[in-house]
Amino acid sequence: MVVITSNIEVGKLRRTRTRVVGERFIQWVLLVCAISSIFAIFLIIVFVFSQGVPFLAETGLSFLTGSVWLPADSLAAGTWGIFPIIVGSLIVTVGAVAIGAPLGIACAVFLAEIAPPAVRRALIPSVNALAGVPSVVYGFFALLVIVPWIRGQFGGFGTSVLACWIILAIMILPTIISISTDSVRAVPREFKEGSLAMGATRWQTIRNVLIPAASSGIIASVILGMGRAIGETMAVLLVAGNSVTIPGSIFAPVSTLTAQIALEMNYATGAHQQALFAMGVVLFVFILILTGLANLVSRRRVTF
């Protein structure tokens, strides 16, 4: 049996108890903060789905497959078909990623492996600055520079699929570059040293060892970039043309889910408003699939 008789030891015990209570309080505060953020996304999902799913139930599959979009305030008076808009969103996203991902990954490899320190010091703040530009400024720039250029070179409206591809590729570059650079840097040095020791050139090392080793992070960054591209609203609203038709060529105008919602939400009432929420549900499903994929892929570890 231990009897605590010394005053110093009793004092130490008292301070320990207070410290424990203080610790617990801090932990509770952090727990509340974490739960609030989870709650926010939970509330958003619940609200959007509660407004949109009843509308989807009433219109059925024709909402997703119909090609004519003529909204009205009551369900019966309108024609609800968003197939061209879904196709528009997908075309714009796939093209943006097809242009932006190779550029971004190449830049990431350059930054991580090849760039001399001076160039790296210049490039990294530039990439971060790209990330900080507001999307409406991107859209405005594209409207004043890219759209007239396309109209002059290729004819047509100018506000087109190609304009969306170009500006969205630029917008997703910072996401892809920063995450891919970190992934390539995180590959253990032994991999690179082993490959070089076996006589491989720098490019062979990068291509056959480093990029495959960093592939889970690179793929996760591309998927996150895809999520940003599909959710981009303001820039697309300004340069897409907002024509609810399936684009016949890359110089034809297009409408995306996000831009259509932004265009109409100011004045939509009744069934029209619920239809916009239903479009939000479709968008949510796409984005949830993409971020789920990103989480899944980034957890894989490539082992040698």
Added chain:
Amino acid sequence: MKKIFPIVLISLLVAAAVFGAGCTSSTNNSSSSSSSSTVSLAGSTTVQPDAQALAAAYMANNSGVTVNVAGGGTAAGITAAGTGTAQIGMASANVTASELAQYPNLQSIPICVDGIAIIVNPQNTAVTGLTMNQLMNIYTGNYSNWSQVGGSNAKIDVVNREQGSGTRSGIQSIVLKNGNFSTGGITQSSEGAVKSYVAGDANAIGYIGVSGGIDSSIKALSINGVAPTYGNIANGTYVIQRYLLFVTNGPATGLAQSFINYTLSPAGQAILKSQGEVSLNDVPGYVSSTTATTAATAT
């Protein structure tokens, strides 16, 4: 159980706080904002520059009063007036039957007459005017090439406004006789966006309010041989025209009533004239009154 209980308790507290914060009374807006010294307007992007000019003059004459003018389109403006978000809604088309069914106390006060100009790019030199029939065919998609209406061999780039736009409703009722627009055009969300698009595309055709400013960057067409001049709009020979309205929920009171009276006064009408609108006093046979009239259906 012991570890889950605090998490559940905190979750319930956070939920209660969030839901409690969201429950606000929506009837507070109109009564509180009319007793303060601000007047809020929202709605049509056609009326917006006129309202801003009126607001500037009104604020110069009445110190201590702030007049806020926001855009958003005609339908958004009427909704804002109905819900009390704005004291005065700006509209470039009449209140529709469904809007009246939703907000039965809406009252419309005409403030001026505005012509809708059909604009093309100045480089489109061959076309100076169209008949109403040609215009209808262009907007329904039957005509797709400028050569079909006397221009060069080029595709017609049709620029529309979004569906909530009063200017678009005006074109739909007057030119298309309530038919549908074709889906081949692009959509821009404000007057300014339409104007800058047409100024940049040699083959474009669009519609803006005459007050939007027919400057050297665009060219206005004559319709059925009648140009959209002040006199032609005032005497009605330029048919694509409509009243611009201030819409209130019930009779306007307080500062909102004062602002509307200022708009209808000779000083206000002079400001509207300087903006390019046609003053109600210059419309032959128009009986001007400061009392509101309820618009029943769209013309």
